[in-house]
């Protein structure tokens with residue numbers, strides 16, 4: 459064996475010891491590297507409830523999010539959770555964006571709207587709660603408008619605002635624009651869905667505070683402020699959270715959850731022939747069991763709904779997005795994406811350990 463230059467003058471047992479130390483160090487370094495940074499492998503499947511890494515090998519940090527499609531790319535916007543902070547220690551860092559052409563492999567586009575770490579008086583001052591961002595494109599103004607639940611620093615969950623930020627590009631940066639109280643209530647409103655109908659009208663469907671009625675309001679043409687009064691969505695149970703609305707073949711479908719803080723509960727599913735209601739309840743649309751976390755449908759596989767993605771290029775293909783919250787270590791929260799099956803025009807969502815777009819059968 460060729461000797462290392464500096465060992466040539468040492469006795470044999472010392473040479474062996476040094477050789478062993480070098481080998482052990484190399485092995486330990488490889489092990490540490492592989493635990494901190496996963497090398498990027500092209501992904502061709504979804505693996506619900508498992509760690510999902512971006513194209514840099516870092517776990518995706520976009521919780522409570524939504525996805526839009528613009529000029530050939532999907533953009534995923536979600537809550538950026540700060541490492542080392544629990545929810546109680548204010549883990550919200552802003553809106554994080556990722557882009558993808560195939561829905562499996564996501565490129566980190568960075569934090570496109572940050573909380574403000576300098577100005578304590580800012581609406582976005584660090585210590586605010588910034589949740590469930592959703593982005594909508596306004597054709598009229600050629601503007602991307604981001605909406606999010608915003609609880610000002612020092613206020614807590616009692617009084618909520620809808621924060622609004624804008625950008626002329628999908629991957630931001632977004633500039634904070636203003637806030638308003640949703641639901642027509644001085645206490646604001648909580649979880650929401652922004653639904654843009656075929657005629658371009660944008661609606662804010664949300665759970666009003668403090669009475670937890672589920673209400674709908676239309677926004678103005680700029681998509682900045684509610685225009686006119688909110689009205690109750692008849693047929694939708696009180697305390698409905700985490701809503702997402704989509705329209706298919708002239709029927710509106712609403713997926714949501716009950717209200718139990720960060721803890722999961724059963725999903726709720728409604729349809730209506732008009733966006734203003736009345737809504738018909740169809741119970742829990744979920745089936746199956748999440749073996750990874752040992753949770754069934756009474757707790758939505760351990761998740762809470764956040765969005766439904768229409769898949770481009772495949773007709774009638776929709777993906778339901780859910781979050782597994784980890785309030786003690788929110789950055790470690792996971793994602794459950796599952797295909798929506800449609801039978802007799804009704805949605806159902808069945809657990810899968812892994813799946814790909816072939817699930818849509820085309």
Ligand code: DGJ
Nearest residue numbers: 589590649699700719720
């Ligand atoms: C459930 C909501 O859906 C989440 O966005 C978050 O606000 C938690 N409640 C807080 O308990």
